[in-house]
Amino acid sequence: MDIVRRVVGEHPRGSAVRIIDQVVNQGTGAARNAIVEKATGEYLFTMDCDDVLIPECIELLYNKMQEHPVDFVAASFVRRDLEGKVYPGGCRYADTLIADGDYAVAKYRYGRGQNIFVATWNKLYRTEFLRKNEVRCIPHYLIDDPWFTYQVILRARSCRLLPDCTLFFTYNPQSVTSVKERQGYSEFLAEQYIGTQLLKSGYIHSLTGEPFYNGLMLDILKMSLYHANRVYASACISPEKKRQYLENLLSRHFSYPSHWHLDKNLMKLLPFLLFYMMPMAAKKWMVGFMVNINLKDKVKRWLHF
Numbered sequence: 001m002d003i004v005r006r007v008v009g010e011h012p013r014g015s016a017v018r019i020i021d022q023v024v025n026q027g028t029g030a031a032r033n034a035i036v037e038k039a040t041g042e043y044l045f046t047m048d049c050d051d052v053l054i055p056e057c058i059e060l061l062y063n064k065m066q067e068h069p070v071d072f073v074a075a076s077f078v079r080r081d082l083e084g085k086v087y088p089g090g091c092r093y094a095d096t097l098i099a100d101g102d103y104a105v106a107k108y109r110y111g112r113g114q115n116i117f118v119a120t121w122n123k124l125y126r127t128e129f130l131r132k133n134e135v136r137c138i139p140h141y142l143i144d145d146p147w148f149t150y151q152v153i154l155r156a157r158s159c160r161l162l163p164d165c166t167l168f169f170t171y172n173p174q175s176v177t178s179v180k181e182r183q184g185y186s187e188f189l190a191e192q193y194i195g196t197q198l199l200k201s202g203y204i205h206s207l208t209g210e211p212f213y214n215g216l217m218l219d220i221l222k223m224s225l226y227h228a229n230r231v232y233a234s235a236c237i238s239p240e241k242k243r244q245y246l247e248n249l250l251s252r253h254f255s256y257p258s259h260w261h262l263d264k265n266l267m268k269l270l271p272f273l274l275f276y277m278m279p280m281a282a283k284k285w286m287v288g289f290m291v292n293i294n295l296k297d298k299v300k301r302w303l304h305f
Helices: 002-010 028-038 057-067 104-111 127-132 145-155 176-183 187-203 213-233 239-249 264-276 280-292 296-300
Strands: 043-045 072-081 086-091 096-098 123-126 159-171
Touching: 028 127, 043 057, 043 127, 057 072, 057 123, 057 159, 086 159, 096 104, 104 145, 104 213, 123 127, 145 187, 187 213, 187 239, 213 239, 213 264, 213 280, 239 280, 264 280
Parallel strands: 072 159
Antiparallel strands: 043 123, 072 086, 072 123, 096 159
């Protein structure tokens, strides 16, 4: 914080900066909740400390928001390593305006299966939209993006996706996230992913009659199966905890739709529904088989991280 205060003190617009000091580090989730609750501006933007914005980032997002007011604007980004070399895994949008009313963004993401990147950063949000819909992170979670962005997508009536690359995501092999990814799921991380899946299952209860509900079910079952794969493969989880986690992830926690819609999502969903109807022992055996043939990388291609 001393460095931050020095930079602010030397900056010509330093008086416009307000620092929210939580005294002790409460994690990114608590920090993001604090800015939603205490921000005085009309818009919010977040970024990670090791990422780099292009100089025009905020101006570009703001101008697009003024051009056509929406609940949030999301721009494209590129991943690069510590030496500045481009690293696989960025996100490039086509210029897209979604402004069709109730659940417009959810229909685009889960009905049509289009990508909206899961990260909270590189998006400009209307502060009032976040507050009105009570969009918040889980304070103590290290992995807070999936739940925050899930709420945003399901509550947003409009958004703008931009092809402009406004952020360079820094891939740091020594970062907390990268180290944990290589080590495999810990009990701490597994419980957070399970908690997020349970929250998502409960959150969609009122949407069982919506035509994009098949896509919501498909997303939850895909992600649950992916996390089950990672839990099974982890050497950091005790056998008893692993059993508990697998039984949770391999159980269905959401309601079936009030009526079934025949669409392409239903065709994709059916194999997952049939799998989840199998006896628990059979499901665990199949997850173990997938781990043994290293199916994780194939499954991950379906997912939006």
